[in-house]
Amino acid sequence: MATSLSYYLREMARGEWLRNFLFVKTAPYETPPHFRDYPRLTGKECTHCLACMMICPTPGAIEVLKEDEGWNPVIYPGHCIRCGLCVEACPEGVLMSGRILESQFFENTGYTWTFHLTVDSTLCMRCGNCSVACPVNKEEDPQLAATGTGENDEVIMRVKGGELRILHEEKCTGCKTCEEACPNSAIRVARVIEAIHTAEEGG
Amino acid sequence: MSFLQSIKNTVRSKSIHVSYVNVGSCNGCDIEVLAMLAPRYDIEQYGIYVHNNPREADVLLVTGAFTPQWEDKLKSIWDKIPEPKVAIAIGNCPISGCVFNRRGAYVDPPVAKHIPIAAEVPGCPPRPTEILNAVLSLAPLVFKDYEEKQS
Amino acid sequence: MKKTVDVSLPIGPLHPCFKEPARIRCETKGERVISAEMDLGYVKKGIERIMRGRPWQEVMFLAERICGICSVIHNMVCIETLEKISDIEVPERAAYLRVIVNELDRIQSHILANFSYCYTIEHETLGMYLLNLRETAMDMLELITGARVTCAYMVPGGVRFDLRDEDRPTLEAALDHVEHELRRYVGMFEHGPLVAQRSKGVGIISREDVIEAHGVGPVARASGIPESDRRCEHPTYQKLGFTPLSYEDGDNYARVMLRFDEVFQSIDLIRRCLANMVPGPIRGGGTIQAGEATHAGEAPRGELTYYVKTDEYGRIVDIAVRTPSIMNIESCAHYMLEGVSSAADVTSTFISADPCIACTER
Numbered sequence: 001m002a003t004s005l006s007y008y009l010r011e012m013a014r015g016e017w018l019r020n021f022l023f024v025k026t027a028p029y030e031t032p033p034h035f036r037d038y039p040r041l042t043g044k045e046c047t048h049c050l051a052c053m054m055i056c057p058t059p060g061a062i063e064v065l066k067e068d069e070g071w072n073p074v075i076y077p078g079h080c081i082r083c084g085l086c087v088e089a090c091p092e093g094v095l096m097s098g099r100i101l102e103s104q105f106f107e108n109t110g111y112t113w114t115f116h117l118t119v120d121s122t123l124c125m126r127c128g129n130c131s132v133a134c135p136v137n138k139e140e141d142p143q144l145a146a147t148g149t150g151e152n153d154e155v156i157m158r159v160k161g162g163e164l165r166i167l168h169e170e171k172c173t174g175c176k177t178c179e180e181a182c183p184n185s186a187i188r189v190a191r192v193i194e195a196i197h198t199a200e201e202g203g
Numbered sequence: 204m205s206f207l208q209s210i211k212n213t214v215r216s217k218s219i220h221v222s223y224v225n226v227g228s229c230n231g232c233d234i235e236v237l238a239m240l241a242p243r244y245d246i247e248q249y250g251i252y253v254h255n256n257p258r259e260a261d262v263l264l265v266t267g268a269f270t271p272q273w274e275d276k277l278k279s280i281w282d283k284i285p286e287p288k289v290a291i292a293i294g295n296c297p298i299s300g301c302v303f304n305r306r307g308a309y310v311d312p313p314v315a316k317h318i319p320i321a322a323e324v325p326g327c328p329p330r331p332t333e334i335l336n337a338v339l340s341l342a343p344l345v346f347k348d349y350e351e352k353q354s
Numbered sequence: 355m356k357k358t359v360d361v362s363l364p365i366g367p368l369h370p371c372f373k374e375p376a377r378i379r380c381e382t383k384g385e386r387v388i389s390a391e392m393d394l395g396y397v398k399k400g401i402e403r404i405m406r407g408r409p410w411q412e413v414m415f416l417a418e419r420i421c422g423i424c425s426v427i428h429n430m431v432c433i434e435t436l437e438k439i440s441d442i443e444v445p446e447r448a449a450y451l452r453v454i455v456n457e458l459d460r461i462q463s464h465i466l467a468n469f470s471y472c473y474t475i476e477h478e479t480l481g482m483y484l485l486n487l488r489e490t491a492m493d494m495l496e497l498i499t500g501a502r503v504t505c506a507y508m509v510p511g512g513v514r515f516d517l518r519d520e521d522r523p524t525l526e527a528a529l530d531h532v533e534h535e536l537r538r539y540v541g542m543f544e545h546g547p548l549v550a551q552r553s554k555g556v557g558i559i560s561r562e563d564v565i566e567a568h569g570v571g572p573v574a575r576a577s578g579i580p581e582s583d584r585r586c587e588h589p590t591y592q593k594l595g596f597t598p599l600s601y602e603d604g605d606n607y608a609r610v611m612l613r614f615d616e617v618f619q620s621i622d623l624i625r626r627c628l629a630n631m632v633p634g635p636i637r638g639g640g641t642i643q644a645g646e647a648t649h650a651g652e653a654p655r656g657e658l659t660y661y662v663k664t665d666e667y668g669r670i671v672d673i674a675v676r677t678p679s680i681m682n683i684e685s686c687a688h689y690m691l692e693g694v695s696s697a698a699d700v701t702s703t704f705i706s707a708d709p710c711i712a713c714t715e716r
Contacts (some may be wrong), residue, residue: 224368225374225396227396227397229421234423235503255370272395272398280368302416303399305404308399327419
């Protein structure tokens with residue numbers, strides 16, 4: 001009893017022990033390189049295909065904005081859940097996060113997608129918000145986007161003959177803008193995504 | 204600055220009591236707050252104590268997307284914390300509602316509508332080091348010269 | 355009439371022991387608990403409602419955020435249900451990788467549950483040891499999937515990332531470390547006299563009562579129902595030669611020890627997976643078809659069931675989730691807490707059933 005007490009007293013009276021006890025902190029734990037952090041830009045050119053916005057599972061996490069000349073994706077922390085799907089979906093490798101881009105290159109994994117538009121005609125009130133908001137429609141028919149009425153049949157969807165008609169489903173990029181613009185959840189984009197692995201063939 | 208105030212500043216930056224409240228999160232952020240207790244991160248070396256009692260807390264960590272059931276309760280928890288106090292939103296949910304902020308969900312984000320939030324730690328969930336850095340950098344800043352700012 | 359109930363004792367909704375808001379109302383006589391009721395509903399978000407009309411890549415993330423502790427199994431069961439609907443085959447390597455990630459998640463969840471128990475019975479030293487050990491499992495999850503808690507690892511037809519050859523030694527070393535350290539901590543738990551006094555014979559639930567209350571997972575297995583483990587029906591686990599464990603006593607001690615034993619079992623399963631794994635593709639492809647299916651998997655807390663109905667474009671028309679915690683909370687409130695001899699044992703018994711409120715209310 002007495003020996004162990006004196007041992008502890010002697011041990012704790014050492015200057016080194018006291019200094020360690022009072023001042024030394026453990027080193028802050030560093031984030032490992034394989035952690036999927038917020039996607040960063042790699043500097044490659046964005047082609048404005050909107051694949052990242054299409055696959056993003058969170059509302060309002062990613063947007064492709066025009067800066068001077070080119071387009072660039074912008075990630076909003078506070079909305080982004082760091083899932084890394086946009087990094088995998090981007091065909092140009094504009095975004096990077098952790099080891100995703102690297103492993104995708106080595107393992108030849110990726111996604112393919114097709115889009116289908118469905119309109120619930122009992123919910124649709126023919127307001128035409130979707131056809132005005134759609135970014136593809138804006139490029140096809142600027143008049144529709146500006147005035148809300150247009151006669152161009154090259155657009156994806158348009159109110160025609162008192163009914164919302166899907167004219168060119170194949171032009172859809174799956175960006176979900178129409179879903180968000182619809183006040184009644186009548187138009188839905190079905191994004192059929194397939195996870196693929198092209199092993200041992202391509203480079 | 205008075206001598207008493209400088210003592211208070213030192214003590215307040217060296218001893219931060221933390222309480223956390225889950226207002227409808229998925230548990231992930233709560234678990235990361237708990238993981239912060241682990242000896243690897245060792246928050247107690249910085250003088251941070253997590254003991255989940257609002258009456259002796261300085262910092263309230265709010266996790267979750269604010270379900271309607273907390274409408275009156277969160278305010279009463281916030282009122283129970285003695286001054287000086289600060290609330291930090293942990294994770295995406297109290298900031299934006301994360302994936303739950305959709306038509307038809309029973310959530311009412313952001314939490315800043317209901318109690319004053321001083322800082323936000325984004326991430327779903329944020330890493331324990333990110334939460335630790337937020338608490339460590341914010342708390343001394345808010346508590347510094349508290350009495351002098353009041354008068 | 356003679357008054358039998360002295361005090362109606364509320365515990366919660368915010369309690370230092372609980373990670374989540376829940377309220378136990380105990381009718382007590384002296385300190386003995388006569389009956390208990392649970393008040394739930396503080397974190398109801400309506401996740402199933404917002405899942406409707408969405409494709410798998412959004413539902414997967416919503417399913418993962420039903421519960422932050424056992425996020426991997428929610429992801430796995432949700433994706434396996436969709437695969438069952440559309441007859442998608444998973445490549446062999448991907449099936450083993452799924453088991454590895456799922457078992458790592460089970461390790462961290464079980465260690466966390468036992469940490470909470472040790473913390474609640476005020477054995478903080480052992481609790482901190484366990485919490486530090488859990489970080490090793492979290493690191494391995496992060497190494498394979500890239501995230502600590504919400505991994506988002508499984509997709510229809512496979513997994514998202516491969517386990518690299520250079521990472522295998524790290525994983526094996528981590529498993530050895532967890533096994534070695536955990537043997538010490540289990541010894542501490544088994545031989546600590548105070549731990550045994552707080553745990554043995556407290557919160558007993560018999561085999562008949564578990565069946566009556568529909569208890570699942572560790573609660574059922576600790577009362578002698580090994581066949582409650584859904585992993586027996588999973589083809590990959592059958593290939594690995596999985597046999598469930600069980601205890602007979604049905605008290606707090608049995609539940610905690612069962613979780614420790616399952617951690618060792620999980621480590622063994624991961625080792626067998628690593629030995630069996632051969633190089634190959636990790637994604638099989640395939641799109642979601644129309645149909646409906648029910649599928650169950652074994653979460654760390656018990657049986658987890660998904661019912662999903664999809665339309666022709668693979669969107670979810672209807673979904674129902676049954677999580678294990680609600681049955682365990684019922685069996686805890688109505689059978690385990692009855693006759694507990696002090697208010698301090700109420701919290702420890704409740705935590706030993708490992709309730710997950712976020713799962714329960716969704």
